[in-house]
Amino acid sequence: MGASKGQKLSGMQKQVLSLYRGFLRAARSKPAEERRQIESVVSAEFHRNSKQVDRKNFLYIEYLLRRGKKQLDQLKSPDTIGLSSVNVGSSKKQNADT
Amino acid sequence: MALRAAVLRHIRLPVQTLAATGSRPQPQLSFLRLFSSHDDHLTKEEVIDRVLDVVKSFPKVEPSQVTPDVHFQKDLGLDSLDNVEIVMALEEEFKLEIPDKEADKIDSCNLAIEYIYNHPMAG
Numbered sequence: 001m002g003a004s005k006g007q008k009l010s011g012m013q014k015q016v017l018s019l020y021r022g023f024l025r026a027a028r029s030k031p032a033e034e035r036r037q038i039e040s041v042v043s044a045e046f047h048r049n050s051k052q053v054d055r056k057n058f059l060y061i062e063y064l065l066r067r068g069k070k071q072l073d074q075l076k077s078p079d080t081i082g083l084s085s086v087n088v089g090s091s092k093k094q095n096a097d098t
Numbered sequence: 099m100a101l102r103a104a105v106l107r108h109i110r111l112p113v114q115t116l117a118a119t120g121s122r123p124q125p126q127l128s129f130l131r132l133f134s135s136h137d138d139h140l141t142k143e144e145v146i147d148r149v150l151d152v153v154k155s156f157p158k159v160e161p162s163q164v165t166p167d168v169h170f171q172k173d174l175g176l177d178s179l180d181n182v183e184i185v186m187a188l189e190e191e192f193k194l195e196i197p198d199k200e201a202d203k204i205d206s207c208n209l210a211i212e213y214i215y216n217h218p219m220a221g
Contacts, residue, residue, distance in 0.1 A: 018198050
């Protein structure tokens with residue numbers, strides 16, 4: 001999705017950055033060790049996608065955004081401490097029954 | 099630290115003149131009070147120092163390249179995701195919450211310094 005080099009941000013890029021910010025904010029509310037772990041996984045995942053996903057592949061990026069938002073909602077729950085809910089693959093998780 | 103040192107230096111000065119002259123304590127005191135009501139706001143120098151420290155401590159940044167004029171992405175080789183991380187680190191350093199709309203614009207040390215220096219809640 002193209003980590004940009006300083007030119008004007010597109011609407012979609014803003015959404016991605018906003019989601020990223022949301023994850024980092026959510027991580028702040030977790031205990032220190034979990035926070036570090038969440039930050040490193042989230043950072044790696046966003047950077048990986050920014051390099052691998054074609055910046056014109058809007059459908060896929062929109063899908064990733066939707067998936068990310070769901071995962072972020074789960075992460076925000078005070079019951080979620082770990083990363084299993086943030087993990088790649090599936091967005092079903094861990095504290096689905098809370 | 100620098101701020102505390104600066105404040106102590108300033109406070110001591112009027113107290114010495116007060117002891118030397120002896121008379122007219124009133125104006126001296128009100129001057130002091132005025133002065134102290136201002137000193138919980140950050141000085142520009144302190145903002146600059148702390149912003150540069152935060153940027154230098156970012157893992158992907160070569161500390162020797164960091165000056166108040168650097169652009170995060172053009173000069174330091176960072177991407178927009180790193181940019182978000184730096185702005186978030188600045189939020190924590192200065193105990194601020196920067197709205198997305200503002201945060202998206204902060205892409206250089208200079209803009210960060212200006213934003214924080216002009217923010218009434220920066221601490």
